Amino acid sequence: MPNIKIFSGSSHPDLSQKIADRLGLELGKVVTKKFSNQETCVEIGESVRGEDVYIVQSGCGEINDNLMELLIMINACKIASASRVTAVIPCFPYARQDKKDKSRAPISAKLVANMLSVAGADHIITMDLHASQIQFVMLIRLLKTMEMSVFYSFRCGE
Numbered sequence: 001m002p003n004i005k006i007f008s009g010s011s012h013p014d015l016s017q018k019i020a021d022r023l024g025l026e027l028g029k030v031v032t033k034k035f036s037n038q039e040t041c042v043e044i045g046e047s048v049r050g051e052d053v054y055i056v057q058s059g060c061g062e063i064n065d066n067l068m069e070l071l072i073m074i075n076a077c078k079i080a081s082a083s084r085v086t087a088v089i090p091c092f093p094y095a096r097q098d099k100k101d102k103s104r105a106p107i108s109a110k111l112v113a114n115m116l117s118v119a120g121a122d123h124i125i126t127m128d129l130h131a132s133q134i135q136f137v138m139l140i141r142l143l144k145t146m147e148m149s150v151f152y153s154f155r156c157g158e
């Protein structure tokens with residue numbers, strides 16, 4: 001049976017630490033940095049081979065940077081032979097753009113779900129999606145949690 005490893009993105013290290021503390025685990029070692037041209041670089045600092053990996057990264061704040069960091073972290077863990085990678089995303093990025101409301105308008109929530117899938121995410125854990133139809137555009141398994149006490153004090157915008 002694989003062990004669980006939890007990694008934190010840079011969007012909410014306090015939330016990641018509270019989740020790890022609640023589970024009695026230590027956060028995995030990860031280094032994130034920006035190159036001079038603002039590209040994101042992520043290095044996973046420990047072996048994840050055969051492990052069940054959870055990556056905590058919110059869609060708040062610098063949404064595009066946080067999303068790209070999450071995608072790179074997921075891909076890095078998959079390439080390093082993680083057994084399963086679950087993205088824990090308290091605020092799903094682009095969730096408000098979940099349907100085509102005008103001609104030639106993108107469904108950005110579907111694009112984000114597709115990018116997470118292509119990066120290698122096996123599951124997504126999120127809360128309070130903008131609308132229930134977003135669940136139907138997901139290509140990967142969505143674990144929607146409406147009540148997780150750890151998240152109560154870490155909602156977007158607070």
